[in-house]
Amino acid sequence: MSAMIDSRRRWRLRRGALGALATLVIALRAPLAAADQPPRAERFSFRRLGTADGLPGDSVYCMLQDGSGYLWLGTFSGLARYDGSRIVVYRPVPGDPESLPSSLVFDIHEDSSGTLWIATDGGGLARYSRDSDAFKRFTHDADQANSLASDRIFAVADDTYGWIWVGTADAGLDRLDVVNGTFAHYGAASGLPSDTVRALLCDGDGGLWVGTTAGLARYDRDGDAFTAVASIGTVTVRALASDDDGAVLVGTEGKGAFRLDASSLGASPLMLGTGSGRLLVRALAKDDYGRIWAGLDDGGLRILDPGSGALASVRTDAESPGGLSHDAVRSLLVDRSGLVWVGTRGGGAAAYNPRSKAIARLAPEGGLPPFEIRQILEASDGALWVCTDGGGLVRASARGEINVFAHDESDAASIPGDRVICVAEDRDGRVWVGTDGAGLARLDPSTGGFERFARNPATEDSLGGDTVWALLVDETGVLWVGLEGGGLDRFDDETGGFAHHRPIHGDEGSLSGNSVRALLQDSRGRMWVGLWDGGLTLWDPAAGKAIARFKPSSDADSLADASITCLLEDGSGRIWAGTGGSGIDRVVEVGGDIRFAHLSMADGLAGNDIVGALEDGRVAVLLHV
Structure with a gap:
């Protein structure tokens, strides 16, 4: 379209x-605040991302959007960085100590300084450097007591004090001092319920929560020890997420999910529908509408509106190519644009736009x-x-x-x-x-x-x-x-x-053409008139005359085409003019002088006949026929 x-x-x-x-399928663009007005029937349509698109593997166990907007996906076949159009893959390279240490990526975390930490199974912990596009490895050394306790890492997080916490598969929890590169070890003697750490969460108040195969524990900074959360019991904790009011969402293996009050430590079960108290919840997230998403081990998604109690169940449907890519959900992420990403075992990743709640099919x-x-x-x-x-x-x-x-x-x-x-x-x-x-x-x-x-x-x-x-x-x-x-x-x-x-010969204050195809008033109050037969006129609506007229000339930075089809002002106040055969021009204003920068097929556009221009919140999206 x-x-x-x-x-x-x-x-x-x-x-x-x-x-x-x-x-006609139309997004009504309901505001996110309208979460208390759910649609009569929500259609969950996903945009899939898999090996055919460049992912190194179709089992996506963790995802992160970093501070620069890149989406990172950890698979069982390497690490991927996605910019919305291109995927860069990182894998171990024999003989290269700065490559990713293992292809099995279980967790990705960005700390408060913007550093990325990669938890791998068998390769230890890796710190990614954007400057060198390389990894520094932290591994277990039996001869060094303050090295990483195990190379099998399931989870990583940082707290408000700058410590990096590393959850291992078989050696408890480690705390990394990033200044000297040494690790302190925590296990049963420190109150940890189990030496297998499945999930970590540092909440908004700086509290550290540790999900293990024998229950949930909270870190007591004063005592430098852990206290088990009795209300969760000794069940395996697979997922942790923050709720809006400081509560903690807890996903368990075989006992469903809970909402934990961080102050009283009281837990209340989340009502996730059929078999709620027996579900294996592998991932949890909260979307911009306030709904809780629960990713199940082999049961797709359960989506709960805590306010109304409304529940949606989403499963894979072989007849629906736009449906959930696999029922085995392993990770969930809500990115900054509000998209919900679902990582699966065997089906890659899939993105859902909650704004499609307001889509009606006409x-x-x-x-x-x-x-x-x-x-x-x-x-x-x-x-x-x-x-x-x-x-x-x-x-x-x-x-x-x-x-x-x-x-x-x-x-x-x-x-x-x-x-x-x-x-x-x-x-x-x-x-x-x-x-x-x-x-x-x-x-x-x-x-x-x-x-x-x-x-x-x-x-x-x-x-x-x-x-x-x-x-x-x-x-x-x-x-x-x-x-x-x-x-x-x-x-x-x-x-x-x-x-x-109308245009008047010899009058520079008149229009530059007879056929007006586009009109735009910019944020400065100026009016731009796009003409099919006369280029572009900058119009003063109060005076009723042209301020300036622009047509193609021998100057490289003049208007590219005399046929203007559409006009757009983007979020930065820049004016774009789409043309009928020469791509799209951007107005460049320097010292009161107006020139034009050109984009065409030579710069990567799919076509030069620009029908419309739309800003999606991050970039200008061009549409052509």
Whole structure:
């Protein structure tokens, strides 16, 4: 799908880009705070990441997003670093002491200084250096009492005092002094319930929790010893996670999961559905909606909303290629964008977007006209307005209810034409609709009727043309209308007439072309006008004249193309202009001078015909046909 979205939540789909579109899947983009309003039916669709994508192995036992945003995945075939498009793999290299010491990676941890620590089974502990892209190994040495107690490491964490804690498979818990590289050892004599440490957690208050094969223990810093948590019992603790209020979530082997009060040490079971008290919980996480995710040994996922008690169970479905990749869940991670990553044994990793809770599927069988979609607008009331090329205007409520506004020759208050190109909402909640050949219309939501505006050569202040390609309500509430062949019109709400702005030969204060395809008001209040036949005009909306006009020239840093298709201001205030055949340009302003930096297929774009530009929160995403 080729689309664009601007700061007013407007998507534009270029004519011809979709063919005969029969189904529309729309993210309503509900805020994360709306966790107390779950959807009627949530569809868990995952984006999978496996060996076919470059992972070294399909058993993902641990995951971490580091401070730079990279996703690290520990597998039984090496360590992977993922940047969203490319995977870099680290494995042991014979004869290279700075390579990863073992392919069996059980845990990854980033400490407060930004250093990465890798827990391996058989290779000890490794510290990763970003500067050298190499590993320093910490291993057991029988001749050194202060070396690592065992090379079989299951867990690693750091506390607020800068200590690195290392949980071993068979030699208790170690504490690393990073300054001198020595380890202190803790075992049964220190109150540890077992010498096999499966999970570690340093909570927000600095408390250290240790999950072992014989129960849970908390570190007493004053006594430099551990105290067993009686409420959890002597069960094997497989997973630990922090809850929002300082409580600790505890996943066990065969006893389900608990919520532990960090002050009273009282534990209450999490109600995870069928067999809740017998589940083997291998991983725990809490998403941005406040829901608790429990990864089961061979039973997929259980997802609990603590507030409502609502529970979802997610299992692998061979008939659903977008479903969970495997039922054997080994790790969970909620990244900073809110995506939930699920690491499995045998199925690689899979990412789920909780925002898809608010996704509704709109299709012809539900009332959506079976025509191409030109633009989508999310209105102030949460409804979606969908422009179709031949099916009129569609309103989809937040609940997915569809209402179609179609042209009716016998009804003067109906929409003037069914080929709808663009839509905008003004300050009063009125919806403006631009059509292909039938002019402009304004919908009164209270009556459902349209007031029509069309070109009338006998009336000077009538609409300047009947094909409306772009609409913009500026920061003062004024409506601007971009026309095919008719320039730019400004609507006067008091008189109901239009002021026309067209190119005038020799007048640098006029528009640079007749066909307006894109309109944008930037964060500085300036208005940018993208023209199909005249490049780009920087417009002063108050004065009603051009500040500057830009077209291609022999200068390398001039505008790349005279045909502008879309405009975007990103989160850093940079202006991007998509073109009809020369890629996308970024406006560069230095000392009041405006030049352009170019991106095209030569720089890695998949195509030079840019339909739309969308910022996803981290980078600008370009879409083309």
